[in-house]
Amino acid sequence: MCAVRGLTKTYPAARGRRGTPGTPEVRATDDVALDVRRGEIFGLLGPNGAGKSTLVRQLTGLMRPDHGTVEILGHDIVAHPERAARLLAYLGQEAGALDELTVSLAAETTGRLRGLDVARARAERDAVLEELGLTAIAGRALKKLSGGQRRLACFAAALVGERPLLVLDEPTTGMDPVARRAVWSAVDRRRAERGTTVLLVTHNVIEAETVLDRVAVLDGGRVIACDTPAGLKERVSGEVRVELVWRERAPLEVPEVAALRERAVESGRRWTLRLAPEEARAAVATVTGGAAFTALDDFTLATPSLEDVYLALGGAARQGLVKA
């Protein structure tokens, strides 16, 4: 369906202007290889700056790679970037081109620019707006809508004029749960009825775990792992995540707490620890009794998430993946 080999893109070093330092050369994607199969929801997961969007821009023909090949449904996208538009629908992060249009006109115009005639574009527009629950706000300009509604309207535009591959760059940013559900059920319906393939960019761990069939974890422009979410989590199944939130400060006078500190990732009053199950049990026993308990505000004990996988694989960013 979509095969990527050795994809590399380096942004050249920028010379500093007066008062601002220059930026060094950045390798945004580094020898990336991926295989997306037909009909699957394939995810690219990573923190900001991991190279997800740069990778997607190369897959959609918006950016030329320095090296490597991209093949979508048998077409060479590096040699013929203009063919990408005839194979896939892309939902980018920006809505600049549609901002001042009404929801209805944005969807209709996009359909017409995907080669539909007027009658077909209007019929598909009406069907998609109805499906996503946007009919009531069809006459309002995108820029007058809330962030989540605007995002949903852009998603609607991406669906008008069917394509075998949907490339969605953080489609649900800012959406409420109702809108998110509308997005995923629209995706599922297309997959079941037409075998549509979805390439999804996300930094949301929960979303990645619930909707993706397979996920490639990106860090510093490289794919550090690629598997099903369950397969990835198995790699760290021997660990439990313990989160401790202290009322004011950690009671370091308790020796067990002081010992835990060495293994904790601190973020203000919050400590995150990744421990073996028996260590976790001991830690919880320590903090739920005696002097430590009076200083404790809250604690959670959880099985590992994709975020733990990311950190266990050596992901450089300590924070950056969203857990919501």
Added chain:
Amino acid sequence: MSVVPADLPATEAPAPPAAGPRDGAGRTAAAELCPRARLWPSLAAVYRAQLSRARVARIPLLFVATFQSVGIMIMMRGVVSGGGEAHFVVAGASIVVVAYVALNLLSQYFGQLRFSGGLDHYATLPVPPAAVVLGAAAAYASFTVPGTLVTAVFGCVLFGLPLANLWVLVAVIPLAGAALAGLGAACGLLAPRPELATLLGQLGMSAALLLGVLPPDRMPGIVRLARDLLPSTYGVEAYARTFAERPDWTYVAVDMAVCAGVGVVSLAVATWAYRRAAVR
């Protein structure tokens, strides 16, 4: 090297529907491409979408453009008494409306679209680049019609000029509009930074204002040369000539042909610039 398993066991991944047809070499045979959008229907779609933006965002700016031109004429009324010089003031002030919208606003629009990532939307649709550029240019040229007409009628009444040949604006607005819109779009798409796109648009507008409204007889040689290089000048000249008692229509036609020629070239440059900006 990235760590990517080439193929997972079937139990790990949900069974994907049957893969596409395969050729002898085991590679997936190229799938059929979805149809391309054709030039005229997509141009019409872009035009309609852009025109609808006018309702939301552009009407206040049209008022500004018109009031600005009307104000200039009232100011010039104190300097220019009438006759040949008045022709240039009225024609120049009318074309300034076109320059303001087609050159200045379009350059800003494309500059901002390019830097906000909005061009990605068009670049990932199978639409001919010319349809996007021409559709936007045509829409911005259309925004100028009411302002130009109001300015022209007001100017004719103010300076006591005949209204009989006002119909020539039907040709002058689209031709001058095409030349200036093409220039504006090219500036917006080629400028390395959005502020520069705005600056270029403003400069072009100021040039059209100063060189179009002031009668050319009083200008020094070098300024007159600059005036001859500005495409809006030919629109101004074509329109100004029609105020004469017996207009020389050949010259009017030549002036408009220059506008049309510049329009074709500048729109072609803008289309090229769009392609360049779309794939980086």
